Amino acid sequence: MSTPKPASPTILGQQQALRDSLPFGDTQDFDDASRGLLGAREPGAIAATDGRVVWDGDTYSFLEGEAPDSVNPSLWRQSQLVARQGLYEVVEGIYQVRGFDLSNITFVEGDSGVVVIDPLISTETAAAALALYHEHRGERPVTAVIYTHSHVDHFGGVKGVTTQEDVDAGRVPVLAPSGFVEHAVAENVYAGTAMARRAGYMYGAVLARGPQGQVGAGLGQTTSTGTVTLIAPTHEITTTGQEEVVDGVRIVFQMAPDTEAPSEMLFYFPDHKALCAAEDATHNLHNLLTLRGAVVRDPHGWSKYLTETIDLFGGEVEVVFASHHWPTWGNQRVVEFLSLQRDLYAYLHDQTLRLLNQGLTGAEIAEEIALPPALENAWSTRGYYGSVSHNVKAIYQRYMGWFNGNPATLWEHTPVERAKRYVDLGGGADAVVEKARTAFDSGDYRWAAELLNHVVFAQQDHAAARDLLADTYEQLGYGSENGTWRNFYLSGATELRDGAFGTPTQTSSPDMVSQLSPEMLFDALAVQVDGPRAWDEKLSIDVVLTDVDERYRLRLANGVLTYSAAPQTGDADATLTTTKRALPALATGKLAEAGIEVTGDAAVLGRLTGLLDPGDKDFAIVTP
Numbered sequence: 001m002s003t004p005k006p007a008s009p010t011i012l013g014q015q016q017a018l019r020d021s022l023p024f025g026d027t028q029d030f031d032d033a034s035r036g037l038l039g040a041r042e043p044g045a046i047a048a049t050d051g052r053v054v055w056d057g058d059t060y061s062f063l064e065g066e067a068p069d070s071v072n073p074s075l076w077r078q079s080q081l082v083a084r085q086g087l088y089e090v091v092e093g094i095y096q097v098r099g100f101d102l103s104n105i106t107f108v109e110g111d112s113g114v115v116v117i118d119p120l121i122s123t124e125t126a127a128a129a130l131a132l133y134h135e136h137r138g139e140r141p142v143t144a145v146i147y148t149h150s151h152v153d154h155f156g157g158v159k160g161v162t163t164q165e166d167v168d169a170g171r172v173p174v175l176a177p178s179g180f181v182e183h184a185v186a187e188n189v190y191a192g193t194a195m196a197r198r199a200g201y202m203y204g205a206v207l208a209r210g211p212q213g214q215v216g217a218g219l220g221q222t223t224s225t226g227t228v229t230l231i232a233p234t235h236e237i238t239t240t241g242q243e244e245v246v247d248g249v250r251i252v253f254q255m256a257p258d259t260e261a262p263s264e265m266l267f268y269f270p271d272h273k274a275l276c277a278a279e280d281a282t283h284n285l286h287n288l289l290t291l292r293g294a295v296v297r298d299p300h301g302w303s304k305y306l307t308e309t310i311d312l313f314g315g316e317v318e319v320v321f322a323s324h325h326w327p328t329w330g331n332q333r334v335v336e337f338l339s340l341q342r343d344l345y346a347y348l349h350d351q352t353l354r355l356l357n358q359g360l361t362g363a364e365i366a367e368e369i370a371l372p373p374a375l376e377n378a379w380s381t382r383g384y385y386g387s388v389s390h391n392v393k394a395i396y397q398r399y400m401g402w403f404n405g406n407p408a409t410l411w412e413h414t415p416v417e418r419a420k421r422y423v424d425l426g427g428g429a430d431a432v433v434e435k436a437r438t439a440f441d442s443g444d445y446r447w448a449a450e451l452l453n454h455v456v457f458a459q460q461d462h463a464a465a466r467d468l469l470a471d472t473y474e475q476l477g478y479g480s481e482n483g484t485w486r487n488f489y490l491s492g493a494t495e496l497r498d499g500a501f502g503t504p505t506q507t508s509s510p511d512m513v514s515q516l517s518p519e520m521l522f523d524a525l526a527v528q529v530d531g532p533r534a535w536d537e538k539l540s541i542d543v544v545l546t547d548v549d550e551r552y553r554l555r556l557a558n559g560v561l562t563y564s565a566a567p568q569t570g571d572a573d574a575t576l577t578t579t580k581r582a583l584p585a586l587a588t589g590k591l592a593e594a595g596i597e598v599t600g601d602a603a604v605l606g607r608l609t610g611l612l613d614p615g616d617k618d619f620a621i622v623t624p
Contacts, residue, residue: 003497004212005471007069010443011479018481019073022377029283029379033081033326038095038136040086046100046128046224054124054226057085057099059209060216068211072481078284078384079216079483082325087132090321091272095137097129102203102220103153103323105129106276108269110247113143117276118154118323119161121507122226126157142166143247145231147176148278148323149264150183152228152507153220159229159511167231175244176233177255177265184230184263185515188508189524191293193615197503199223199292201621204487205504206494213490218284218384218483219324223505230511237265240308254312256280256305258298260287266309273318275334280306281341283325283379287386288348289394291484296398299345299391306342310335337380344381347371348388352395361404362396387482416624419457429455433465440472445479448472456496457624469622470496492622503617513584518545518552521584522563528612531559537611539604542572543586547579556608574600587612 007015044057060083067076085099095107105126106117114133119126134140142162147155158174166172187195200206203222204214214222235244242253254266260279268275279286280302288297320334321327328337348369355365366389375381383389403410412418426432436451452469455462470493477489495501516524534556541554553568554561576586578596585594589609598605 004070005474007478008443008475010445011475012069014479015067015069015073022074023379024073024077026379029081029326032328033084035327035329036089038087038089039132041100041128041132044085044099046124046226048124048226052225054122055101055128055224057083057221060221062210063215070212070478071215072479072486074382074481075215075218075384075483075486077379078218078382079221081283082216082218083221087129087136088326090327091274091319094269094272094274094321095133096321096327097132098326099221100129100132101125101153101157101224102217102222104321104325105157106321106323107133107137108249109137109140110143110249113141113247115144115146115246115249116142116161117146118148119145120157120224121153121228122224123157123160123229124226125224126160128160130161142172144172145174146246146251146267147174147180147233148266148276149177149261150180150187151261151279152184152188153223154279154323155184155230156228156507156509157226158231159227162231164231167234170234173235173246174231174233175235175237175246177257177263178236178238179257179263180236181232181515182263182517182520183261185512185520187294188512189516189520190527192508193503193617194619195293196506196508197617197619198621199507200501200504201488201491202290202292202484203505204491206501207487207490214487216483217487219282219286225505228507228509228511230509230515232515240312252312254305254309256302259302259305260297262295266305268313268317273316275309275313275317275320277309277320277322277338279323280309281320281338282322282385284384285344285381285386285388285391287394288345288391289397291390291488296394298398299349299395303342303346303349306338306345310338310342314338340375340378340381344371344375347375348391349395352392353399356396356400359405361406362393362400363404365396366390366392383482385482385484387485416457419454419624422454423458426451426454429459429462429465433462433468436465436468436472440468440475445472445476449476453622456622460623466496469493495622500618500620513587514581516584518543518550518580518583519563521587522552522554522561525587525608525612526561528614529556529559529561530611530613534559534611537607539607540572540574541604541608542568542575543583544575544577545580545583546577547581550580556611561608572600573604574598574602576605 045053046055047053063080063083067073088096093109096104098104101120105120108115162172203217207214237253240255244251250270252268256264266278314335317334319327319329328334423429423432432455436448439448449472452465455465473489473493477486480486539556543552552563552565554563582594
């Protein structure tokens with residue numbers, strides 16, 4: 001098992017410099033995070049029906065007192081705030097359960113029941129949060145659900161608070177921004193295997209919780225590991241200013257697409273003077289490109305939407321709460337908070353563009369850029385989840401792509417081949433390791449990591465390189481203010497020492513697969529086709545959906561699976577007749593169990609599924 005090392009003098013010096021530069025005497029966030037507490041869950045563990053613990057807030061009870069040497073003091077402070085759990089009153093009639101998952105769940109009391117906003121990742125954590133609400137506010141039926149945006153930590157636990165039957169019967173409307181289903185499902189299907197593997201690193205899923213392990217992820221502590229579900233929205237929000245009355249509660253919506261999520265909205269409760277900022281204004285710098293992978297987000301649009309939020313609601317709002325972290329109260333403080341968040345994303349966008357137009361690359365801009373003091377010294381803009389460094393590189397990528405313009409980087413060798421050549425240039429693996437040890441001893445961990453990474457990729461079984469690289473990642477983790485950077489570094493150290501841990505958690509689920517449109521399902525199959533093995537294969541399949549009166553022609557040729565809904569000439573090799581709900585069985589090949597009728601040459605289905613390569617949940621990250 002991993003053997004953590006103590007923090008080095010270099011890291012201790014960096015931590016002291018941070019203590020000296022930031023306003024640790026400011027306790028306003030602690031006051032706000034404690035305000036309105038009605039009660040906590042005791043004990044903090046939440047289990048599935050089979051007894052498996054899917055969440056345990058009690059494992060963060062070590063987050064007390066001053067930061068230990070092995071944790072960045074700013075990240076320690078943030079984790080202390082985020083780890084607090086319980087039911088909190090935002091204002092009379094609006095309540096949040098925080099600390100039951102990566103995200104918050106909010107309850108808004110209506111005329112006959114309670115409206116639920118963002119029911120967490122897992123049904124188990126959502127149900128436990130609802131039970132805590134009932135314990136302190138009395139039994140009230142769930143009368144509506146609102147999804148603020150299309151990330152799984154804001155809808156996955158929906159069947160812990162309501163049922164598909166109640167939604168289908170019209171008893172519980174589900175509101176979401178336009179495009180919600182498409183984006184919610186696509187993110188967890190198309191690149192889901194790779195994203196889930198990297199998410200294990202990002203959230204420190206297998207790390208021991210403690211001062212030398214996982215202390216949080218900045219946005220929240222970590223992700224729950226229970227049952228992920230999805231109920232499709234019944235009411236779509238499409239325009240800013242759209243007003244709905246839900247169980248007697250007036251809500252005014254603001255669309256904010258392509259900000260923190262492709263499908264996202266903020267909304268205001270006029271009778272409570274309360275603004276739900278979704279995930280567009282939280283108490284940290286957010287990601288423009290998450291370390292697990294995603295489409296690069298638009299900081300320019302993000303900042304403009306926050307300006308619109310201030311213009312729309314800033315005149316009278318008295319409290320802003322979000323899908324993560326704690327609320328901010330008082331009109332002046334709310335507007336200041338929203339303004340700082342707005343200026344943060346605008347500054348990163350504008351200055352990155354200014355510098356890239358001077359010829360700097362993303363990596364160079366990340367070293368060059370500095371935030372103005374008002375942003376640098378505000379706790380709500382610190383890089384606990386996103387960082388200035390990787391967000392700047394994301395902005396560069398959004399505008400300029402992967403290529404930095406230098407011809408030398410246009411056609412580089414693969415990491416393994418490049419590593420072999422660098423190790424040879426450095427005089428062999430042992431010599432490079434010694435140079436890396438010198439860098440390590442001097443506190444130059446970034447250079448040590450680069451050198452040792454070359455050795456490990458050139459000679460995977462070089463024990464001294466692996467051990468020193470693990471020690472190097474550990475020191476980098478200890479120094480990281482960003483929770484996800486820390487988790488990545490310490491997860492890398494763990495895999496170097498103990499072997500690959502695979503993909504500990506999954507966000508895809510049968511509910512998500514069932515929400516795939518036919519086109520999305522065909523696209524999901526297309527990205528799994530093993531192109532080289534399919535070069536010489538040709539086949540065609542008609543898909544007839546009887547319940548929606550739709551027909552598609554699938555074609556496999558030249559290693560590519562394409563489809564069309566236009567009328568076709570000639571007969572396909574085989575025809576599938578089924579319903580839209582049963583169609584996902586095509587991905588598994590279990591057609592008979594789903595009641596799918598096959599006519600024509602049934603063997604072509606086996607030929608197609610035999611060419612699918614669903615990906616590797618255990619692919620290597622820190623070794624080749």
